[in-house]
Amino acid sequence: MRNGGDFGGTLQEGGAVVLSDKSIFVTGTGTDIGKTYVSDLIIKKLRDAGYTAGYYKAAASGVENVPADKFVSYVYKDAVSPHLAAKIAKRPIDFSVIELDFYLTRNKFDFLVVEGSGGIICPLRWDNQHLILDDVVKRLNLPVIIVADSGLGTINATALTVEHLINKKIPVKGLILNRFQSGNLLHIDNEKMLIEMLNLPIIAKVPENATALDIDAENLTALF
Secondary structure (H helix, E strand, O other): OOOOOOOOOOEOOOOOEOOOOOEEEEEEOOOOOOHHHHHHHHHHHHHHOOOOEEEEEEEEEOOOOOOOOEEEEEEEOOOOOHHHHHHHHOOOOOHHHHHHHHHHHHOOOOEEEEEEEEEOOOEEEEOOOEEEHHHHHHHOOOOEEEEEEOOOOHHHHHHHHHHHHHHOOOOEEEEEEEOOOOOOHHHHHHHHHHHHHHOOOEEEEEOOOOOOOOOOHHHHHOOO
16 A cells, blocks of 8 residues: 555656656665664755655555655555565555656655665565565666674675675665674774675764764765
8 A cells, every 4th residue: 555645746748757866775684774764864864965855665564654754655564574464465566556656756856765675685576476676676777775784794694685786787886884883893894894895885884873874965965
């Protein structure tokens, strides 16, 4: 079920959608990594800099109500993978709905942050049709920011996520390290190792309870 009411998109004659051209996809190395938290910080940074910035998500499970300023195509109450939540609710996810909602939402803002569900290989539909989250990213032609935990295990999880995206020919703009502790030797070493092993920039480091993203707004907009 779609959330947010009127998406405010403008359709030209013949069905073409008038678009703004600035969108980015936020994925994580797994569930409960902090994608929503980081997405909100990105949006806040953009809005504080004077831009209009919006939020879109294809499918959310384990929730019943979504804030009015967040646009979600499919909302399911069961806290399971979206493909299973959709089966339970008997409301399968349709890419054509995602595609239209994405474009109409994107048209409303200077910048649009698109948040994933779980990790990048999260199944959205698995019945007579198969739809994986990376299919959506690829078909919408979105670049990706990866949110990774700063602690133990992040090197392996992040490297596997990056490798998968590269294999799918999906551009990766960089990493955001969540729950980063500046005095923690493991976190400092993980940052160093990720940069050297993956040849990707650390876009920002986010400490617990951060209220702002430690990146200049101009550098942030250049990622979109």
